[in-house]
């Protein structure tokens with residue numbers, strides 16, 4: 001496990017065991033991951049999405065401090081991005097990006113109070129467990145290509161996004177609401 005510049009954002013590195021049939025890997029280990037601070041008992045839903053090459057999903061967040069996400073790539077490769085939206089964080093409004101793929105099998109823990117998004121570097125299947133049930137009313141987003149955030153997407157010019165993501169608000173528009181959503185003293 002590796003910590004990152006964003007407090008609470010973790011990079012996990014499960015190790016596949018190869019033999020002549022292929023390989024085996026434990027992709028989730030509650031007792032181990034709990035020790036890193038991941039609330040394993042609260043991971044109440046698991047999602048799986050498939051994205052064509054160049055697709056960008058995000059940047060999405062839940063407008064409370066309940067939703068963390070444990071993200072992995074079952075097939076393909078993505079550039080995974082986390083943006084810290086917690087006003088009390090030393091990494092406030094900075095982002096971190098990491099490649100997740102079906103070769104290294106790394107995983108990312110996205111802590112609550114952060115926005116998450118990714119760009120598919122190939123046709124990719126992304127699986128992630130979340131620590132709060134889906135609630136459309138609490139679904140928040142900020143523009144993936146926001147200038148102030150300045151995320152260095154691998155294939156910005158070829159990005160394919162949903163209609164919703166194409167009309168996400170700029171950071172400047174949501175900034176005034178971050179204190180209300182993520183300003184609790186225990187957010188980091």
Ligand SMILES: Cc1cn([C@H]2C[C@H](O)[C@@H](COP(=O)(O)OP(=O)(O)O[C@H]3O[C@@H](C)C(=O)[C@@H](O)[C@H]3O)O2)c(=O)[nH]c1=O
Pocket residue numbers: 047049057058059060061069116117118134162164
């Ligand atoms: C995320 C989600 C979507 N849906 C529905 C809503 C919609 O009809 C369809 C597709 O939803 P979206 O366009 O929001 O899917 P998507 O753009 O893949 O949203 C996801 O993006 C990544 C980056 C994340 O971090 C996730 O938390 C989630 O926000 O699936 C659910 O039923 N449950 C869910 O948990």
